[in-house]
Amino acid sequence: MRIVIAGGHGRIALRLERLLARRGDVVAGLVRRAEHAEDLRAAGAEPVVCDLEAAGVEEVARHLTGADAVVFAAGAGPGSGAARKDTVDRAAAVLLADAAERAGVRRFVVVSAMRADPEHPGDEVFDAYLRAKGAADADVLARDGLDATVLRPGLLTDDAGTGLVRLEASTGRGAVPRDDVAAVLVELLDTPATAGLTLELISGRVPVSVAVKGVAGN
Secondary structure (H helix, E strand, C coil): CEEEEECCCCHHHHHHHHHHHHCCCEEEEEECCHHHHHHHHHHCCEEEECCCCCCCHHHHHHHHCCCCEEEECCCCCCCCCHHHHHHHHHHHHHHHHHHHHHHCCCEEEEECCCCCCCCCCCCCHHHHHHHHHHHHHHHHHCCCCCEEEEEEECEEECCCCCCEEEEECCCCCCEEEHHHHHHHHHHHHCCHHHCCCEEEEEECCEEHHHHHHHHCCC
16 A cells, blocks of 8 residues: 555654555655654655645645555644644644545544544643644544544553554543554554544553454454
Protein backbone atom coordinates (compact mmCIF):
# COMPACT_ATOMS: atom_id res chain seq x y z
CA MET A 1 0.00 0.00 0.00
CA ARG A 2 0.93 3.66 -0.28
CA ILE A 3 0.08 5.45 2.94
CA VAL A 4 0.37 9.17 3.70
CA ILE A 5 0.76 10.26 7.31
CA ALA A 6 0.06 13.84 8.38
CA GLY A 7 2.20 14.88 11.33
CA GLY A 8 4.92 12.60 10.01
CA HIS A 9 7.53 13.66 12.56
CA GLY A 10 5.40 12.88 15.60
CA ARG A 11 6.45 10.18 18.03
CA ILE A 12 3.59 7.88 17.05
CA ALA A 13 3.99 8.66 13.35
CA LEU A 14 7.70 7.80 13.26
CA ARG A 15 6.97 4.45 14.89
CA LEU A 16 4.17 3.82 12.41
CA GLU A 17 6.41 4.73 9.48
CA ARG A 18 9.04 2.23 10.62
CA LEU A 19 6.48 -0.57 10.92
CA LEU A 20 4.92 0.11 7.53
CA ALA A 21 8.24 0.54 5.72
CA ARG A 22 9.59 -2.64 7.31
CA ARG A 23 6.81 -4.70 5.77
CA GLY A 24 7.23 -3.10 2.35
CA ASP A 25 4.61 -0.37 2.21
CA VAL A 26 5.41 2.95 0.55
CA VAL A 27 5.06 5.66 3.19
CA ALA A 28 5.04 9.45 2.88
CA GLY A 29 5.02 11.76 5.88
CA LEU A 30 3.73 15.32 5.74
CA VAL A 31 5.95 17.60 7.85
CA ARG A 32 5.94 21.31 8.47
CA ARG A 33 9.72 21.72 8.74
CA ALA A 34 12.31 20.63 6.17
CA GLU A 35 14.81 19.88 8.92
CA HIS A 36 12.69 16.89 9.95
CA ALA A 37 13.23 15.19 6.59
CA GLU A 38 16.23 13.10 7.62
CA ASP A 39 14.39 11.61 10.59
CA LEU A 40 11.63 10.45 8.26
CA ARG A 41 14.09 8.98 5.78
CA ALA A 42 15.73 7.09 8.63
CA ALA A 43 12.31 5.66 9.49
CA GLY A 44 11.82 4.54 5.89
CA ALA A 45 9.38 7.27 4.87
CA GLU A 46 9.43 9.86 2.12
CA PRO A 47 9.32 13.36 3.67
CA VAL A 48 6.88 15.83 2.11
CA VAL A 49 7.08 19.40 3.35
CA CYS A 50 3.51 20.66 3.68
CA ASP A 51 2.25 23.03 6.35
CA LEU A 52 -1.37 22.08 6.97
CA GLU A 53 -1.99 25.45 8.65
CA ALA A 54 -1.09 27.27 5.45
CA ALA A 55 -1.75 24.87 2.56
CA GLY A 56 -4.89 24.78 0.47
CA VAL A 57 -6.93 21.71 -0.32
CA GLU A 58 -5.58 21.35 -3.88
CA GLU A 59 -1.97 21.33 -2.67
CA VAL A 60 -2.68 18.70 -0.02
CA ALA A 61 -4.73 16.61 -2.46
CA ARG A 62 -1.74 16.45 -4.82
CA HIS A 63 0.30 14.88 -2.04
CA LEU A 64 -2.43 12.28 -1.47
CA THR A 65 -2.91 11.30 -5.10
CA GLY A 66 -2.39 7.57 -5.55
CA ALA A 67 -2.50 6.78 -1.84
CA ASP A 68 -4.43 3.80 -0.49
CA ALA A 69 -4.90 5.31 2.96
CA VAL A 70 -4.31 8.47 4.96
CA VAL A 71 -3.50 8.79 8.66
CA PHE A 72 -4.01 12.02 10.59
CA ALA A 73 -1.43 11.97 13.39
CA ALA A 74 -0.70 15.70 13.57
CA GLY A 75 -1.12 17.84 16.65
CA ALA A 76 -0.29 21.30 17.89
CA GLY A 77 1.71 19.72 20.70
CA PRO A 78 2.44 20.71 24.28
CA GLY A 79 3.02 24.39 24.92
CA SER A 80 0.67 25.53 22.16
CA GLY A 81 -2.30 27.70 22.94
CA ALA A 82 -6.00 27.27 22.32
CA ALA A 83 -5.82 28.96 18.91
CA ARG A 84 -3.39 26.37 17.53
CA LYS A 85 -5.43 23.54 19.01
CA ASP A 86 -8.13 24.72 16.64
CA THR A 87 -5.95 25.36 13.59
CA VAL A 88 -4.03 22.06 13.87
CA ASP A 89 -6.07 19.54 15.85
CA ARG A 90 -9.36 20.50 14.19
CA ALA A 91 -8.86 22.52 11.02
CA ALA A 92 -5.87 20.55 9.71
CA ALA A 93 -7.79 17.29 10.14
CA VAL A 94 -10.74 18.75 8.25
CA LEU A 95 -8.42 20.01 5.50
CA LEU A 96 -6.81 16.58 5.21
CA ALA A 97 -10.25 14.97 4.96
CA ASP A 98 -11.26 17.46 2.26
CA ALA A 99 -8.05 16.64 0.38
CA ALA A 100 -8.54 12.89 0.74
CA GLU A 101 -12.02 13.17 -0.78
CA ARG A 102 -10.63 15.36 -3.57
CA ALA A 103 -7.89 12.78 -4.27
CA GLY A 104 -10.28 9.85 -4.10
CA VAL A 105 -8.67 8.22 -1.04
CA ARG A 106 -11.39 6.60 1.07
CA ARG A 107 -9.47 4.96 3.92
CA PHE A 108 -8.82 7.54 6.63
CA VAL A 109 -7.56 6.84 10.16
CA VAL A 110 -7.45 9.52 12.86
CA VAL A 111 -5.27 9.50 15.96
CA SER A 112 -7.51 11.33 18.41
CA ALA A 113 -7.62 11.59 22.20
CA MET A 114 -9.62 9.98 24.94
CA ARG A 115 -12.50 12.21 26.13
CA ALA A 116 -12.49 14.19 22.87
CA ASP A 117 -15.86 15.89 22.52
CA PRO A 118 -16.92 18.93 20.47
CA GLU A 119 -19.07 20.01 23.44
CA HIS A 120 -16.42 19.45 26.12
CA PRO A 121 -16.80 22.21 28.74
CA GLY A 122 -14.07 24.34 30.26
CA ASP A 123 -11.82 27.29 29.58
CA GLU A 124 -8.37 25.70 29.90
CA VAL A 125 -6.15 24.97 26.90
CA PHE A 126 -6.65 21.23 27.39
CA ASP A 127 -10.41 21.76 27.23
CA ALA A 128 -9.95 23.54 23.91
CA TYR A 129 -7.83 20.62 22.74
CA LEU A 130 -10.53 18.08 23.57
CA ARG A 131 -13.15 20.21 21.79
CA ALA A 132 -10.91 20.53 18.72
CA LYS A 133 -10.22 16.79 18.56
CA GLY A 134 -13.89 16.00 19.10
CA ALA A 135 -14.98 18.36 16.35
CA ALA A 136 -12.44 16.87 13.94
CA ASP A 137 -13.56 13.33 14.76
CA ALA A 138 -17.22 14.21 14.20
CA ASP A 139 -16.47 15.92 10.88
CA VAL A 140 -14.45 13.03 9.50
CA LEU A 141 -16.87 10.32 10.61
CA ALA A 142 -19.84 12.14 9.07
CA ARG A 143 -18.38 12.06 5.54
CA ASP A 144 -19.89 9.61 3.07
CA GLY A 145 -16.75 9.93 0.94
CA LEU A 146 -14.46 8.45 3.60
CA ASP A 147 -14.13 5.09 5.32
CA ALA A 148 -12.87 6.56 8.58
CA THR A 149 -11.78 5.05 11.88
CA VAL A 150 -11.02 7.15 14.96
CA LEU A 151 -8.50 5.81 17.49
CA ARG A 152 -8.41 7.40 20.94
CA PRO A 153 -5.38 6.22 22.93
CA GLY A 154 -5.09 6.68 26.67
CA LEU A 155 -2.08 8.20 28.42
CA LEU A 156 0.83 7.83 26.02
CA THR A 157 4.15 6.46 27.29
CA ASP A 158 7.53 5.69 25.75
CA ASP A 159 7.69 2.28 27.43
CA ALA A 160 8.47 -0.65 25.16
CA GLY A 161 5.37 -2.05 23.56
CA THR A 162 3.97 -5.32 24.82
CA GLY A 163 1.68 -6.10 21.89
CA LEU A 164 -1.14 -6.61 24.38
CA VAL A 165 -3.97 -4.09 24.43
CA ARG A 166 -7.55 -3.33 25.30
CA LEU A 167 -9.37 -1.88 22.30
CA GLU A 168 -13.06 -1.11 22.72
CA ALA A 169 -15.66 1.60 22.21
CA SER A 170 -15.05 2.53 25.86
CA THR A 171 -12.13 1.24 27.90
CA GLY A 172 -11.94 3.63 30.83
CA ARG A 173 -8.75 5.50 31.54
CA GLY A 174 -5.35 3.90 31.30
CA ALA A 175 -1.92 4.18 29.73
CA VAL A 176 -0.57 2.70 26.52
CA PRO A 177 2.92 2.71 24.95
CA ARG A 178 3.30 4.58 21.69
CA ASP A 179 4.77 1.37 20.23
CA ASP A 180 1.44 -0.36 20.76
CA VAL A 181 -0.53 2.57 19.35
CA ALA A 182 1.52 2.33 16.14
CA ALA A 183 0.96 -1.44 15.99
CA VAL A 184 -2.79 -0.96 16.34
CA LEU A 185 -2.77 1.66 13.58
CA VAL A 186 -1.12 -0.82 11.21
CA GLU A 187 -3.84 -3.37 11.93
CA LEU A 188 -6.59 -0.76 11.53
CA LEU A 189 -5.22 0.24 8.14
CA ASP A 190 -5.46 -3.40 7.12
CA THR A 191 -9.00 -3.76 8.48
CA PRO A 192 -11.45 -1.56 6.57
CA ALA A 193 -14.31 -3.23 8.44
CA THR A 194 -13.47 -0.89 11.34
CA ALA A 195 -14.68 2.10 9.28
CA GLY A 196 -17.21 4.18 11.16
CA LEU A 197 -15.90 3.15 14.57
CA THR A 198 -14.49 5.29 17.37
CA LEU A 199 -12.20 3.14 19.50
CA GLU A 200 -10.44 3.72 22.79
CA LEU A 201 -7.07 2.06 23.40
CA ILE A 202 -5.14 1.23 26.56
CA SER A 203 -2.78 -1.55 27.56
CA GLY A 204 -4.47 -4.86 28.20
CA ARG A 205 -4.24 -8.61 27.74
CA VAL A 206 -5.31 -9.14 24.13
CA PRO A 207 -2.83 -9.37 21.22
CA VAL A 208 -3.13 -6.41 18.86
CA SER A 209 -4.29 -8.39 15.83
CA VAL A 210 -6.92 -10.25 17.88
CA ALA A 211 -8.17 -7.00 19.42
CA VAL A 212 -8.64 -5.36 16.02
CA LYS A 213 -10.36 -8.42 14.58
CA GLY A 214 -12.66 -8.39 17.61
CA VAL A 215 -13.88 -4.84 17.12
CA ALA A 216 -14.26 -5.48 13.38
CA GLY A 217 -16.59 -8.36 14.12
CA ASN A 218 -14.23 -11.03 12.75
